[in-house]
Amino acid sequence: MVSAAQAPIGIFDSGIGGLTVAHAIKQALPHERLIYFGDTAHLPYGDKSVAAVQAYAIKITDLLIGRGCKVIVIACNTASSVANELLKEYTASRAKVINVVDPMVEKVASLAAGRVGVIGTKGTIASGIYRQRLGRANPSLQIRELATPLLVPMIEEGFIHNRVSADIIDLYLANEALQAIDHLVLGCTHYPLIKEEINNYYRGQVVIHDSSVVTAGYLQRYLAQNNLLNEGPEQGTDHFYVSDFTADFERSARHFFGDTLRLEEYKLWE
Ligand code: DGL
Numbered sequence: 001m002v003s004a005a006q007a008p009i010g011i012f013d014s015g016i017g018g019l020t021v022a023h024a025i026k027q028a029l030p031h032e033r034l035i036y037f038g039d040t041a042h043l044p045y046g047d048k049s050v051a052a053v054q055a056y057a058i059k060i061t062d063l064l065i066g067r068g069c070k071v072i073v074i075a076c077n078t079a080s081s082v083a084n085e086l087l088k089e090y091t092a093s094r095a096k097v098i099n100v101v102d103p104m105v106e107k108v109a110s111l112a113a114g115r116v117g118v119i120g121t122k123g124t125i126a127s128g129i130y131r132q133r134l135g136r137a138n139p140s141l142q143i144r145e146l147a148t149p150l151l152v153p154m155i156e157e158g159f160i161h162n163r164v165s166a167d168i169i170d171l172y173l174a175n176e177a178l179q180a181i182d183h184l185v186l187g188c189t190h191y192p193l194i195k196e197e198i199n200n201y202y203r204g205q206v207v208i209h210d211s212s213v214v215t216a217g218y219l220q221r222y223l224a225q226n227n228l229l230n231e232g233p234e235q236g237t238d239h240f241y242v243s244d245f246t247a248d249f250e251r252s253a254r255h256f257f258g259d260t261l262r263l264e265e266y267k268l269w270e
Contacts, residue, residue, distance in 0.1 A: 002068065005230050008239075009219070010064030010072040010095070012037040012057075014045040015156050016252040017190030018075030021100065023256040024212035025073070026238070028220050031230045034238040035067050036253075041243035041268070044152045045078040046121025046188070053123065057083035058090060059268040063241070065094050070228055073219060074099040077120050077187045077211070081127035096222065100189060100211040101129055103218035108185060108209060109137035115144060117178040117206075120187030122147045130187055146177045148188075155190045158248065165197060173201050186210040241266040 009029075011022045015038050022036050037060045039045070045053050057079045064072050072095050074080045074087065080099035088097045108116060118130040125147040134143050150168050159165045178184070184206050186192060192210040199208055223229045238257065242249050245265040254261050 004070055005223075005228050006033075006232065007068050007070035008033040008035045010035045010037070010061075010067065010069035011075045012039065012060045012064070012072070012079075013076040013189055014039050014043040014078070015152075015190070016193075016249060017152070017155070017188060018073075019253060019256045020189055020192040020210070020212040021073065021075035021215050024216035025219060026257070028213075028216040029223070029229070031232070032223075033230070033236055035064060035069060036238065036240045037063065037266070038240070038242045038249055038253075039268070040246055040249055043156065044121065044149075045076060046123045046147075046149055046152055048078075048123065050082045050123070053079055054083045054086055056268065057087055061087055061091060061095075063266065063268075065091060067239075069095050071096045071098055071219065071222070073215065075189050075215070077101060077189060078123040081124045081129040096226075098215070098219055098222065100215050101133065103214045104185060104187075104209060104211050105130070105133045105137055106218070107214050108183065109134055109141070111138070111141070111183065113140045114182035115142045115180055116183045116185060117181035118143060118145045118185040118187045119148045119151075119172065119178075119191065120145075121152065122149050124187050130185060144177050144179075144181060146172065146175050148172045151194065152188065152190050155193050156248070160194055161197065165194060169194065169197050169201055173198065181206055183207045183209060237262065240264070243268050 080101045084099045131143045240263045250263045
């Protein structure tokens with residue numbers, strides 16, 4: 001009989017972005033068993049309707065609850081922006097839902113003052129979640145937002161550290177909306193994969209915040225406060241699912257989790 005603390009942690013995103021969060025969680029909590037779902041069949045989430053993203057999120061949550069997860073981490077800003085409340089209601093007492101926006105807002109709102117840029121998918125920026133939540137938590141912050149929809153397909157295609165990525169990143173960051181910022185929130189879990197390039201653009205003059213480490217810390221606190229930390233031996237291997245198998249995803253997942261990684265295809269609607 002597996003105790004609540006020994007149950008796995010479910011994590012999902014549209015693709016490889018959530019692996020940045022999963023990896024930070026594994027670093028912080030090596031005894032926890034992870035079940036990761038990359039919804040590659042529906043990638044990108046950023047330009048889908050709210051109803052579509054909510055439907056995908058519910059289907060994935062069903063799978064993760066069925067696998068006995070104690071916590072479900074929405075490792076995607078787009079789904080966190082539009083499906084968090086719904087998932088909380090849906091899971092009720094069956095699992096705790098943690099999203100990537102709350103930990104980021106908590107961290108950035110604790111900054112004294114300044115101009116904060118936020119980049120994310122069309123869905124995240126259209127939801128206004130960072131502007132509203134940061135503005136409420138710290139009214140002295142000036143929030144500047146920009147949707148940067150080319151970044152997710154670019155990253156999924158492995159266009160990182162090349163001429164194309166440099167041009168796209170330059171064009172977006174030079175946008176009027178992001179001028180004279182002191183901080184930049186990476187409001188998409190794919191973006192930590194280009195953090196170095198973003199940092200190079202700013203020559204270290206802008207503080208860049210990504211949600212992977214901050215979400216892992218938030219999860220760790222939640223588990224500790226609720227006696228849900230798995231302190232025993234490691235509970236078997238992590239599991240990785242995708243809704244559409246691709247060799248690219250497998251390569252990226254192995255980059256983060258090693259060559260022994262098991263990747264299975266799981267169709268959400270079959
Ligand atoms: N990585 C996700 C996010 O944080 C999803 C991006 C996408 O699929 O468009 O928003």
